[in-house]
Amino acid sequence: MTDDPRVLDLDLLTYIGIVAPALNDVVVERLAQQGFEGVKVSHGYVVQRLLAGEPTITLLATQLGMTQQGASKQVLDLERLGYAERVSVVGDQRRRAVRLTDRGRRMVEATRAIRADLERKVLRRAGRERIEHAKDVLAVLFDVLDLWTPVAQRAVPPPTEP
DSSP, rough: OOOOGOOOOOOHHHHHHHHHHHHHHHHHHHHHHHTTTTTTTTTEEEEEEEEOOOOOOHHHHHHHHHHHHHHHHHHHHHHTSSSEEEEEEETTTEEEEEEEEEHHHHHHHHHHHHHHHHHHHHHHHHOOHHHHHHHHHHHHHHHTTTTTHHHTTTTTOOOOOO
């Protein structure tokens, strides 16, 4: 056994399983440092749907494969934080849709900038060729897991709890 953790013989999925939540933690921490407090990783699934349109709670719940109560709780969190708001549906004042606020759109832009900064740091260390190769390998994993359509539709479901 060596003292250098970089020589651990981990499989690809273990690397991904460790890196993905760590990346999410970094993004959430940096968002808080930039004044976007209270953001949770779980909010990202809702925000992705709000980038694609202005769904009702019922539609949002269906799109995310969750209960209306769960979707409503996520929206209430985002409303409380100032990232989303409910608005009347045009033509039906009884129905309410959810949309991002200006603050919510600024949070999305900040998230994108944080992710771009992290990718630049990896690029400087790994080089463009290795980055492109890693993306190719992950694209194969998208194929294996049939993720292209949900990603393209901004409809990746939140992780299921055991």
